Amino acid sequence: MLVVIHPNKEVGSNQAARIVADQVHRKPDSVLGLSTGNTPLATYTELIRMHRDDGLDFSNVTTFNLDEYYGLPREHPQSFYAQIHKNFLDHVNVRPDRTHIPDGGSKDIAMACFDYEAAIRDADGIDLQILGIGRTGHIGFNEPTSSLASRTRLKTLSDETINDNSKITGDIPQVAITMGIGTILEAKQILLLAFGEAKAKAVAKAIEGPISSSCSASALQMHRDVRFILDEEAATELRHRSYYDRVIEQTTKYAPELLGIAND
Ligand code: F6R
Numbered sequence: 001m002l003v004v005i006h007p008n009k010e011v012g013s014n015q016a017a018r019i020v021a022d023q024v025h026r027k028p029d030s031v032l033g034l035s036t037g038n039t040p041l042a043t044y045t046e047l048i049r050m051h052r053d054d055g056l057d058f059s060n061v062t063t064f065n066l067d068e069y070y071g072l073p074r075e076h077p078q079s080f081y082a083q084i085h086k087n088f089l090d091h092v093n094v095r096p097d098r099t100h101i102p103d104g105g106s107k108d109i110a111m112a113c114f115d116y117e118a119a120i121r122d123a124d125g126i127d128l129q130i131l132g133i134g135r136t137g138h139i140g141f142n143e144p145t146s147s148l149a150s151r152t153r154l155k156t157l158s159d160e161t162i163n164d165n166s167k168i169t170g171d172i173p174q175v176a177i178t179m180g181i182g183t184i185l186e187a188k189q190i191l192l193l194a195f196g197e198a199k200a201k202a203v204a205k206a207i208e209g210p211i212s213s214s215c216s217a218s219a220l221q222m223h224r225d226v227r228f229i230l231d232e233e234a235a236t237e238l239r240h241r242s243y244y245d246r247v248i249e250q251t252t253k254y255a256p257e258l259l260g261i262a263n264d
Helices: 009-026 041-054 080-087 109-122 159-169 181-185 197-208 216-222 241-254 256-263
Strands: 002-006 031-034 062-065 067-069 128-131 153-156 175-178 189-194 226-231
Touching: 002 009, 002 241, 009 031, 009 041, 009 128, 009 189, 009 226, 041 080, 062 080, 062 109, 067 080, 109 153, 109 175, 181 216, 189 197, 189 216, 197 216, 197 226, 241 256
Parallel strands: 002 226, 031 062, 031 128, 128 189, 189 226
Antiparallel strands: 067 175, 153 175
16 A cells, blocks of 8 residues: 655646556556546546647547446436546547446446446456545445445445535435445556545545445555555545655655656
8 A cells, every 4th residue: 555645636636647647558458447526637637638738548448437326317417427528538539439437327227237347347357446535435435334345236325425425516316326345446556536634534544444344445455556645635634644755755765666657
């Protein structure tokens, strides 16, 4: 687990974009796991800029979104389908037949979830998963008490999540289809982004708390290649802050290759 604390959200977002770009350069047919919400927006903006100005090519990339509200038609402006198109997909050259978003309009929910898992498997799994974190510690919409082995399924949203997300987009459904924690943990590499003080408690629980279904993100402690990209505000509740800084300092000195481009 690598905890990287950046001076602010802009620097963290740009670094996340460089990690994604590096993945796409190394493996042009990468499978990317995408998150919606506010947190990754600046990263998507930077990726769009890299596509436009530096020729970053997404033509062989496949994408899977983490989740989608259930009961909203795709064309609804609050759907994650509409949001990820508006904020990212419509501005880069990912082929439409290679983008996947859970079907929030499906009549047969179990089949839609089964098909989503099968599509991820058929793509040989997710190479790099981008995550945000909710104040409840959720990743995807895996609210507290979600099984740490869960797969893509229908999930009821917590009060905190309904309040937080309604503030951004207006009234939202109370249920969503989300990749499970077990699904997320199968991604080869995971980047969790968290910015701002409102995320500080959830971040501390995820990184330093016990592994528990009370904080879904704590399950990431079991993943062998996860990087937390934080700003100073999101890092305020961490007890081992000076240790994380020393890890970066010493790794930079002795094994910079382990940091990849996180070190530039
Ligand atoms: C979104 C998602 C959620 C968000 C989380 C944080 O696809 O799966 O887990 O990442 O709710 O949302 P923001 O970034 O809006 O604070």
